[in-house]
Every structure is written in C-alpha cells, then in structure tokens.
Amino acid sequence: MSFAQPKTIIDEGDTVILYLTITNVYAIEAIPQIKNKKGEMVENVFQTNFGALKVKDIIGVQYGSKVELSKGWAHVLQPNPELWTQTLPHRTQILYTPDISMILHQLEIKPGSIVIESGTGSGSLSHYFLRAIRPHGYLYTFDFHEERAQKAQDEFNAHGLGEYVKVTHRDVCENGFGDELNGTADAVFLDLPAPQLAIPHALKALKNQGGRICSFSPCIEQSSRVCEALEQNGFVDIVNIEILQVEDIVKTKNIPVMDLEFVKHKKTAFDKDTKTPKDTKKYITSSAPNTTTGHTGYLTVAEFPPLFAR
Numbered sequence: 001m002s003f004a005q006p007k008t009i010i011d012e013g014d015t016v017i018l019y020l021t022i023t024n025v026y027a028i029e030a031i032p033q034i035k036n037k038k039g040e041m042v043e044n045v046f047q048t049n050f051g052a053l054k055v056k057d058i059i060g061v062q063y064g065s066k067v068e069l070s071k072g073w074a075h076v077l078q079p080n081p082e083l084w085t086q087t088l089p090h091r092t093q094i095l096y097t098p099d100i101s102m103i104l105h106q107l108e109i110k111p112g113s114i115v116i117e118s119g120t121g122s123g124s125l126s127h128y129f130l131r132a133i134r135p136h137g138y139l140y141t142f143d144f145h146e147e148r149a150q151k152a153q154d155e156f157n158a159h160g161l162g163e164y165v166k167v168t169h170r171d172v173c174e175n176g177f178g179d180e181l182n183g184t185a186d187a188v189f190l191d192l193p194a195p196q197l198a199i200p201h202a203l204k205a206l207k208n209q210g211g212r213i214c215s216f217s218p219c220i221e222q223s224s225r226v227c228e229a230l231e232q233n234g235f236v237d238i239v240n241i242e243i244l245q246v247e248d249i250v251k252t253k254n255i256p257v258m259d260l261e262f263v264k265h266k267k268t269a270f271d272k273d274t275k276t277p278k279d280t281k282k283y284i285t286s287s288a289p290n291t292t293t294g295h296t297g298y299l300t301v302a303e304f305p306p307l308f309a310r
C-alpha cells in the first residue's frame with residue numbers, strides 16, 4: 001500500500017524495495033510464506049547477491065532501516081515510480097525515467113489531470129502518471145492484451161492506486177477510447193506499434209479547451225507516420241524529441257605542462273629524441289564518448305488547439 005501514501009512501518013503484504021547498491025535493487029512482497037513448486041507453504045526466503053533475506057524479518061521494521069542479509073546488508077525502502085521502474089516484473093518493453101520525465105513535462109501533467117494512455121504494457125509509465133495526477137485526476141489506460149491488462153489492474157490495486165485508474169482491455173486503434181471519454185482528456189499518451197491509427201480517436205477524447213498528445217516511437221519511420229497523422233488531424237506545434245543519455249568518459253591523463261618560455265621562443269616542450277613531452281602533470285579529465293548509444297526512441301508531441309482557435 002505504500003505507493004499511495006508515506007508510511008513508517010512495513011506491514012505484511014507491502015511492496016518493499018530492497019536496496020543493496022545503485023545497480024542492485026529488488027522489489028519484494030512482504031509475505032512471510034510462499035507456495036513452492038509442489039504447492040506447499042514454505043518460508044519466503046529472498047536470494048540476493050549479498051545472500052539470503054528471510055522476508056518475515058522485515059515485517060514490522062521501519063522503512064529506511066538497514067536489514068541483515070546472510071552475507072551483507074541492504075536498506076528497505078518505500079517504493080516510488082523511479083524505483084519501481086528499476087525493479088518491476090517486465091511483461092513488455094518499458095519506458096524509463098529519462099523519457100518519462102520529458103513525457104510528463106510535455107503533456108503538462110499535474111494534480112487533477114485526466115490522462116489517457118495506451119498501451120499499458122508493464123505499467124512503468126502509469127505509476128508516474130498516477131503520482132502526478134492524484135488526488136483529483138484520473139488515468140484511463142488501455143491494452144489489447146487481456147492478461148496484461150488484468151495484471152496491471154491487479155498491480156495498481158495492490159499498490160493502493162486502484163481508485164485513480166481504470167485499465168480497459170481494448171484495441172484502441174480499431175475501437176478508440178470509448179464514447180464516454182469523448183471531450184474529457186487533458187492529455188493522451190501512445191506507446192503502440194501503429195500509433196497513427198489511434199490519433200483520430202485521441203482527437204475525440206481531448207477536451208474542447210484543447211490538450212496535449214505524445215507518442216513514443218522506437219524508430220524514425222514510425223515517428224514520421226505519427227507526425228503526418230497529427231498534422232492531418234489538426235494538431236499544431238508538432239515537435240520530435242530524442243532523449244539521449246550521454247555518459248562522459250572520466251580518466252586520468254598525463255597532460256604536457258605549458259612552458260611559456262618555450263612558447264615565446266617558438267620551441268616545443270617535447271624531448272627531441274623520444275618525442276614525448278618533457279614535463280607532464282596528471283589530471284582527471286572528462287570527455288565526450290566517440291559514439292552515443294543511448295537511443296531509446298522518439299517522443300513526438302503536439303497540441304490540440306482550443307475549440308475557438310481551430
């Protein structure tokens with residue numbers, strides 16, 4: 001239940017983040033016993049790189065505490081969307097925090113926003129929408145994979161978020177978002193293989209005062225189809241964004257020391273024979289990588305103008 005509000009103590013059934021290191025993070029259910037393959041109830045023991053955790057030992061413990069593992073220790077934290085994205089069970093490809101932060105910004109998501117999303121996928125993005133729109137907003141999220149839609153709804157309910165979200169099992173390209181949502185949405189987000197087919201439906205769903213749309217496309221061809229469909233359907237201010245996370249290379253280099261006397265006499269500070277710098281100093285340097293591998297996709301965003309401006 002701790003996604004919905006801050007809590008002090010871990011209760012049985014909570015989703016808890018077990019944080020070992022920045023790259024070693026797990027989400028676990030605080031359940032003392034689980035069923036084994038034979039269907040028998042056995043003690044719930046969670047294995048990590050630093051050894052085993054008896055899950056019953058964290059029930060009643062304060063969030064933020066350090067807990068013992070058989071070969072080390074970890075912190076038990078409350079889940080939030082960022083930690084959930086790192087640890088959630090993948091049922092599909094998911095969106096990650098750098099793209100998501102731009103999506104929330106571009107869609108102008110705030111408390112009270114009514115948001116439509118498709119597909120729901122693994123619910124990674126949905127958790128950020130839910131944090132941002134509560135307590136007066138609502139998320140309508142759609143997926144045409146029935147089991148996935150059900151699993152996502154169960155997860156939102158288990159996380160105490162059920163009253164702010166409805167997952168609908170539907171092909172939104174074929175059948176749209178439903179007449180009951182016509183003119184209700186502040187924002188529509190699409191993460192679909194053929195998002196251009198859902199754009200006329202998104203248009204119907206947006207409020208008469210206008211609204212924002214964003215579509216995630218892994219390749220430029222898909223994003224190009226989205227741009228065309230957006231223009232044909234009267235959207236304006238179409239912008240294509242790519243979020244690239246660039247990690248600079250940090251290393252120690254021997255840098256020749258500048259000798260102003262040498263410069264004055266147009267001589268070099270290099271040894272004639274060995275052709276190496278005469279005097280060098282060690283510096284920690286940071287430089288851009290030769291190639292950038294951070295591509296996830298393109299975010300195509302646009303505005304649907306208010307009724308009076310169309």
Ligand SMILES: C[S@@+](CC[C@H](N)C(=O)[O-])C[C@H]1O[C@@H](n2cnc3c(N)ncnc32)[C@H](O)[C@@H]1O
Pocket residue numbers: 092093094095118119120121122123124125126142143144145148170171172173174191192193194
């Ligand atoms: C890449 S996943 C979405 C991941 C999600 N954004 C996340 O962060 O977890 C795409 C989802 O779209 C669903 N989907 C594909 N085509 C669809 C359609 N026409 N209508 C509804 N859902 C669709 C798939 O079943 C899949 O679950």
